[in-house]
Amino acid sequence: MAETTGPSWSDIPVDLAGRILRHLPAYVDRLRFAAVCPQWRAAARLGPLPPPLPLLLLSDSTVYSLPGSKPLHLLVPCCCTGYTDVCGNWLFFSGDDGCFLRNPFSNTTMALPALSLDRIRYVGDKSVDEFYLECEEDGRLEYEPDRCKLLFCSLDLVVAIVSLWSGRRLAVCKPGAATSWWYVSADGQYSDFVGMTFHQGKLYALTSMDELFAIEVSLDHSTGDPWVTQMRPVINNPPLFIPAEFFMETKVTYLVEARGALLMVLRKMQPCYAQGVTGIAIFETTAGVQNEFEVFQANFRKSQWTKVTTLGDDQILFLRQQCCESVCVSHDEVPGDCIFFLENEDEDRLWSKASSSSCSVYSMRDGKISTPLPTVSWKRGTVFATWLFPEN
Amino acid sequence: MEVDKGKGEAEETRKVAEADRDTVTLKSSDGKLFEVSKEAAARLSTVLAGMIAGGSIDDNGTDLKQIGSEALENVVDYCNKHANSIPSAALISSSISFNTAPFKEPEEWERKFVDRLSHDALFDLVEAANFLGMERLLDVTCHKISEMMKGKSPDQIREVFNIKNDYTKEELEEIRQELAWAFYDD
Numbered sequence: 080m081a082e083t084t085g086p087s088w089s090d091i092p093v094d095l096a097g098r099i100l101r102h103l104p105a106y107v108d109r110l111r112f113a114a115v116c117p118q119w120r121a122a123a124r125l126g127p128l129p130p131p132l133p134l135l136l137l138s139d140s141t142v143y144s145l146p147g148s149k150p151l152h153l154l155v156p157c158c159c160t161g162y163t164d165v166c167g168n169w170l171f172f173s174g175d176d177g178c179f180l181r182n183p184f185s186n187t188t189m190a191l192p193a194l195s196l197d198r199i200r201y202v203g204d205k206s207v208d209e210f211y212l213e214c215e216e217d218g219r220l221e222y223e224p225d226r227c228k229l230l231f232c233s234l235d236l237v238v239a240i241v242s243l244w245s246g247r248r249l250a251v252c253k254p255g256a257a258t259s260w261w262y263v264s265a266d267g268q269y270s271d272f273v274g275m276t277f278h279q280g281k282l283y284a285l286t287s288m289d290e291l292f293a294i295e296v297s298l299d300h301s302t303g304d305p306w307v308t309q310m311r312p313v314i315n316n317p318p319l320f321i322p323a324e325f326f327m328e329t330k331v332t333y334l335v336e337a338r339g340a341l342l343m344v345l346r347k348m349q350p351c352y353a354q355g356v357t358g359i360a361i362f363e364t365t366a367g368v369q370n371e372f373e374v375f376q377a378n379f380r381k382s383q384w385t386k387v388t389t390l391g392d393d394q395i396l397f398l399r400q401q402c403c404e405s406v407c408v409s410h411d412e413v414p415g416d417c418i419f420f421l422e423n424e425d426e427d428r429l430w431s432k433a434s435s436s437s438c439s440v441y442s443m444r445d446g447k448i449s450t451p452l453p454t455v456s457w458k459r460g461t462v463f464a465t466w467l468f469p470e471n
Numbered sequence: 472m473e474v475d476k477g478k479g480e481a482e483e484t485r486k487v488a489e490a491d492r493d494t495v496t497l498k499s500s501d502g503k504l505f506e507v508s509k510e511a512a513a514r515l516s517t518v519l520a521g522m523i524a525g526g527s528i529d530d531n532g533t534d535l536k537q538i539g540s541e542a543l544e545n546v547v548d549y550c551n552k553h554a555n556s557i558p559s560a561a562l563i564s565s566s567i568s569f570n571t572a573p574f575k576e577p578e579e580w581e582r583k584f585v586d587r588l589s590h591d592a593l594f595d596l597v598e599a600a601n602f603l604g605m606e607r608l609l610d611v612t613c614h615k616i617s618e619m620m621k622g623k624s625p626d627q628i629r630e631v632f633n634i635k636n637d638y639t640k641e642e643l644e645e646i647r648q649e650l651a652w653a654f655y656d657d
Binding site: 099 | 590595601609618620624628635637649
């Protein structure tokens with residue numbers, strides 16, 4: 080009865096601390112937990128823990144640690160402000176003094192050659208691309224690469240999809256120096272690539288026609304320069320969905336590996352019409368875009384996409400062009416079997432004049448779309464949003 | 472306090488024929504006796520299930536020297552409430568897969584059960600549940616503790632749990648770096 084001091088929470092057994100951590104899916108809560116006292120810090124480092132939920136990062140350095148919707152301010156905002164693209168956890172910056180990637184978790188940077196015609200070399204037998212190459216030499220038709228999508232592979236390899244006059248092509252480079260080259264594959268048939276990802280250690284790329292290619296990349300022994308040695312069609316059936324342009328329909332496809340399977344997420348978008356508004360003004364005034372999702376799994380044996388109706392109760396997909404990831408959840412905070420995506424992320428849509436963007440979630444269970452962070456939105460076009468996937 | 476049996480009552484209980492008994496008597500570190508449904512104890516606690524199966528249950532009160540009377544009372548209370556609140560069919564399946572099944576939200580009564588506890592009582596209960604291998608009770612208590620932390624700064628968490636900040640200067644600097652992600656925008 081003579082209890083003057085209660086039990087000490089700092090001495091809570093390590094396995095119990097780990098259990099408590101499992102109930103904290105937000106990355107920021109886990110960091111704070113580890114900052115409370117040395118004992119908790121040690122417990123937080125022991126693991127193994129299910130991965131935390133990703134962070135939603137805006138290019139003005141605002142961060143949201145899901146499932147929370149409180150804006151967090153970065154202590155070192157300069158490490159994130161102004162990125163223009165992202166590959167995995169690497170933010171892409173391009174400026175006058177070249178391009179580089181920065182990992183905001185480790186604050187390490189890596190130089191890249193500029194994505195300009197000056198630093199692009201075509202490789203291959205040129206059979207199909209002679210025409211384009213001639214154009215390039217003339218300097219008439221091939222223009223500076225437009226928007227690109229990057230995939231960080233290793234310290235020896237960064238793969239990009241670069242939008243050239245001759246189509247969206249794969250380019251590979253060895254990171255680390257601004258003086259290295261982007262090697263663009265000019266081989267084979269014309270392919271318009273829209274996404275890529277790793278699946279069981281191999282690189283796969285998806286085309287706008289829903290074709291899947293297995294990509295082999297080799298490194299030059301002496302220089303370490305990479306080049307694409309093979310693009311082998313794995314699935315080349317007719318496209319699963321062709322948008323009806325008359326109805327302003329569009330589609331975006333995402334390639335993502337989840338639970339050992341290679342998935343293609345098909346997102347169909349259609350503008351919502353406001354009643355009583357006619358003509359092109361509809362698109363100016365209507366912010367609403369109707370999203371529909373379908374998920375397909377690559378069936379390598381049959382060389383086809385097989386529709387799947389569930390991702391699994393503990394799986395969440397986080398979509399952003401070139402930054403898709405599946406996260407396994409084992410907590411009650413966020414229901415699984417759903418797809419997080421960003422509204423109005425694609426600037427190419429002529430009709431999508433919505434001025435703000437936000438984060439939404441599509442449930443595979445009932446097909447409903449909800450807003451997990453109702454108070455969070457950002458200016459479309461000027462602010463670039465992405466997911467970051469912190470490790471434990 | 473209806474579960475807290477006096478010594479005399481426990482003696483009486485002992486007289487009930489072994490096979491017919493559907494309760495077990497547990498003894499806290501401070502010598503208090505508690506009776507709990509055998510079925511519920513075996514279902515909710517891997518340690519008690521092992522003791523019951525292995526015949527190491529003492530009719531005079533199985534000694535649980537690591538658990539104080541207040542915590543043991545809560546454990547017993549939880550077991551009895553659990554036994555009454557959920558159809559057993561659902562529980563059988565949940566007990567088989569308790570290690571892999573994702574955590575299910577505490578039910579209303581479980582929430583109330585942990586909400587009424589003081590911080591100290593919660594601490595003792597979570598340790599008792601850990602000692603007895605009570606997965607569900609551990610989940611419910613750890614969930615409650617995590618709720619007390621969410622969205623709070625390390626300072627606020629220390630205040631809630633009465634923890635002293637005994638980091639060294641170097642450690643604090645390292646943490647400050649890590650928490651570059653964790654400062655609120657005010």
